[in-house]
Amino acid sequence: MSARRNARPTVKVGAHVRFRGVKWQVVALSGQDIHLVGPEGGGEAVLAGHLFADPGFTVVGADTPQAAPQWGLFENAPTAAREKALAWQRHVREVECGLPGGPGSEGAVREQYDPERYTLAERERTEAEELTALGFGRVSRTTVQRMRLAYRKQGLWGLLDHRITRASSPTGRADERVVAAVREALRRRRGRSKGTINGLFPLINQILEDRHGPGTVPAPSQATLYRLVTNLARPGELPSGPVRQVPTSVDGRAFTPATALRPGEQVQVDTTRLDVLALFDDGRLARPELTIAVDVATRAILAAVLCPSATKAVDAALLLAEMAVPHPARPRWPDILRMDRAPALPHQRLAALDERLAGAAARPVVLPETIVVDRGKVFVSAAFTAACEHLGISVQPAPPRAPTAKGIVERTFGTINALFCQHLPGYTGSDVTRRGPDTQKDACYSVPQLQDLLDEWLVHYHHRPHEGLRHPLMPRKALTPNQMWAALVAVAGHVPVPLTGRDYLELLPVRWQAITPAGITIHHRTYDHDLLAPYRGQSSPVAGRGGKWEIHYNPHDVRQIWIRLPDGELTEIPWIHRDHVHQPFNDHTWQHIRTHAHHHNHDASQQHEADLADALDQLMRRVHSGHATKTEQALLARATTAPIPAARHPHHDTGPTTDEPAQHSDSDGQGANSENDSIDDLDGAPYDDLSPAPATGFGLYNAYEEADKW
Template identity: 90%
Template structure:
C-alpha cells in the first residue's frame, strides 16, 4: 500500500480556547495515498508537539469507537461496503467501531517540520515498525494529496461552522469573531463524526480497474485492498503508549534524576545511584521517557527492560499538570535567596507554582498567568476521583499486571498510559 502523508496546518475556523481567546486551532492529519482515507485528524490549540504527532500513529493503527449519539449508519457493522464480519473475526475491537479505515502503514511521508523529523516521532515510528520518508525540500507537489485533503476539510466541513474564516471576505460572515462558539474539544467531536461521513463519499481519484468509470469511496477502496493485503490487528497496550513518548538520556545521581532543576526520585533507584547504564554509546546515561504536557513524572528503563515511573519529589504539592514552559516562567520570576541550597530552592519553586495555580483557580491571576496555565493544560491528563489504593506489593489496583510499575500513588490527573490505551 502506498505511504500515507502526514502534515499540519491551521483550520479555517475560529475556536474558543481555554484562556478565552478566539483563534484558529492547528490540525494535523495523516492521509492514506491508496484509499484517500483520513487515518488521523487531531486538533491542538497551540503548536503540535512531537508527543502529539507520535500518538497520532496509534490513532491510525487502531479502530475508532462509534459514539452512542452517532447515527447507526456510521457504524462499521452497518456499512455495506466493508467486510465487517470477516474483519471482526480477526479483531474484536471492530465490533463497535466507526465505519472508517484502519491502517498500519509501512512508510509515512512527512514534511520537514521539526515535529516530524524529531527523535520522538522517528522513535515512535520505529517502535511500530514504520519507516519515515521526508518529502523533498522545495517540492510542494510531493504532498499534493494531503494538501488537497486540507482543502476538502475546509470546503466540506469548516465552511458550515460558525466562525468560519474563509479564504476571502466573500466566503465568510460579516463578524466571524461574534459567530465563533465552539471550543477546540467540541470541534474535535464534530470533526470525528464528519470524518466517518467523508469515508462514505465517492472520491474522483479512486477508481477500480474493473469499473474505471465509477468513483469509489475511501471505504470501498479500503475494502478492496484489505481483500488483497489482509488486516493485521495492532493491540496497543499501556506499555506501547509509554514507548511512544519522547526520550532523553540522564544520569542517576545520589539525589536521583535532575531535569531542569526538578528532581525525580524513588527508592527503586537505590541500586543504580551513581552507576552507569548498560546502554553503550550513551556515556553511562539512562533512557528516560516523558510527556511534555505533564512533567510531574518520568519513566526510566531499568536493567529489566521495563519502563518504571519515577515521580517528581514535589509531585504531591502540585496537583495539576504543568509543562516546562510554566516551570521556566516560575524560575524566571522566583527569587533565589540561597544559591547554595538547591533543595530549598526547588521547594520554593514548587510552592510558587502551587500558588500560581491557586490564583488561577480562584480568579485572582493576571491575564498572563491565566494564559500560561491555559497553554499548560490544553491537553488534559486522565483524572481520578481519589488516589488509587495500594496493595502490599506496591502495585495499583485496576492496572494490568504486565504494565509499567508505578512508583507512587496517583490521583491528581497524572498521565496514565493505560487510560490512553483504553481510549482507542
C-alpha cells in the same frame, strides 16, 4: 519489489521460524492458528500468541530489529556529539551493506565497499583509513568494528562518545575521606534546626580527626567544603538560610500522480492551520493546528489531530498509533457510523481478526508502509523518523518547493474546509478577503469540542463517494473510501510480529520531572512507589536537564507513568489513588474534576487529591450506570473505548447540559443536583463491570481464503 527498509519480520506461508529450539516451516495460516511442519515431517498447529511468546522465537533469515531508540537521552547529548554520531552512522552502514543510506537506499556501491568483492574485515580496514584521512583522528579497524557492533545493539545511542554523556560526579576529585566526613556531618544534623554552612565546618574537621587522627587528612578549603555540602545535601536540609520543607511543483518538475495498489502502501502527512477560530484554555481565540494522514490507495483520512499550539515531534509520532488503532464509536452517533452497521464493510470477517473492531467507528484502519512528508522540522525530527524506522515505516521527504508531491493531502485540506469548516461558527475563510467582520463573536467551540466534531465528521466522510476512487470494471462508478478499503484489504495478507511492551513504552511521549520526597507530581497527581526511595530528592544522572528525570506517559491513561532509572530500564510508577479509579482517564477528565471541585483547605493538599480521586470514581460510576448528565457522558466518551450507557432523559438530567460549571447553592450547602446525583443506591453494585475490557491482539489473515469469500 525489494523489502521495506528496516521492516519488522513477518510470518507468512513459506517462512521458516525457530520455535522451541527447532526450525519449522509455515505451511498455512488459518484464523488464529499457524500450521507448522518440522524437519522430520511432523506437523503442528500453534496459536499465534503462543508462538510469538516463545522465548526462542525468531523468523529465520530475517534481520533482528533494533531496540527502540532512547531518543530522550540522545537529544540531550551536545550538538557536536550528535552530528558525529550521525556521521558515524553513514560510515557504519556503508561498511555493512555498501550504501551509506542503508539497505534499499539509492546510490551506487563504491568498489572498495562492495560486499561481494571484499570481506567485512577488509571493508573495516578501508573505512578506518578513510576516516583517518577525513580528520576523525587515528581510527583503527578495531574502532570501526566496535562502532559497528555498538550500532547493531543500541542504534545511534551506541555511536555517541559516552565520555561526554557520562554524568559528572557531584564530589569531583575531592578526597573520599573528606566526602565521607561531609556525609556524616549532614547525617548528624538531620532532624535538628538548620544553621549555616559555616557551622558544619568544625563538625567536619572533628569527624576527620576522630576517624584518621589529627593532621592525617589535609584540611580542605572553604570553597571545597561549600561545594561538597551544597551537592551532597538533600533538598530541605541544606543549611543555607530558610528553606521550605518539601512535602513527602512550480519549478518545472513534471507532475506525477501518486499511485498505490494496497492500503498503507503510501500515506501522505501534512499540517496546516484550521480555518476556524477556537477558544483556547487561556481564553484566547486562535486557529488550532490540524495534522492529518491520508492513505493514497483508499483516500481514507487515517488520523486527524488538532493541537492548540504548534505540532511537536512527539505529537507527530503519536499520529502513527492513531492510524493503526480502531477508533471507538461514540455512544451518541447514529448506527450507520458504526463498523457493525456499515453495509460496505465486511464487519464479521474483520471482527474475527480483531475484536476491537466490534465497537469501532466505520472508518479504515491501516498500518502505513511509506509516509510522504514535507521538510518541516516536525517530520524530519529525530523522534518522528526514529519511530517510523523502528516500526518499519519508510519516510519519504517530498522534494523542496514541490507541492504536487503531496497533492492528495493538500487537496484533502480543501475538502475539510469545504465540507466541514465553513459550516462551523468562527469560520475565517481561506484568506482575509473572505473573512466576515463578526467571526470572533461567532466563535464558541473549544479545541476538544472541535476535535469531537471532526472525529464524527470523518466517519461521514468515509461514506461519501470520492471522485478519485473508481471501480476497475465500472470506471464511471465512484467508490467511497470504505468501499475501496473493503476491496483492497485482502491484498496485504501477512502478520507483522507484534512490538514488545518495552518498545511501546519507548515510543510514548517524554517529559522531565523531579523526584521529591513525596514522589513525582504531575498536574496535582502524585505518583509514588517504594522503588523511588533511593532517588528521592536526588538529581538525575542525565546532564542538561537540571537534575530532572526522564518520564514516559500515556496521554490517554494517566493512572501510571514510567521513569528511566539509572539502570536504563523504564519502570512503572502508579498514581497513589490508582486502585480507587477503575477505568482509564485522561488529563481533560482530570481538569474537569478539578474545575468542579471545591478546595476549602488549601493546606491539606493530600486530602484534596484524595477527594478528587473519589469525585472521579463517582463520575465514572454515574456514567457506567446511566445516571450521568449529557456533559459527563460526552466527557467520558472521549477517554474510554468501552460502551457507555445512553445519557438519561433530559427531564432526568442532574446538571447543566453545556460545558459551563454547574451553579451551586451557597444558602443550604447543596447544589441543585444533590438529590438526583446521589449514588447511595450504587454502593452495592459490583465493581467487576468497572474494570477495562481485556485487550486482544490481531488475528491472522489468509488472503487466499478471503479471496474465495469475495
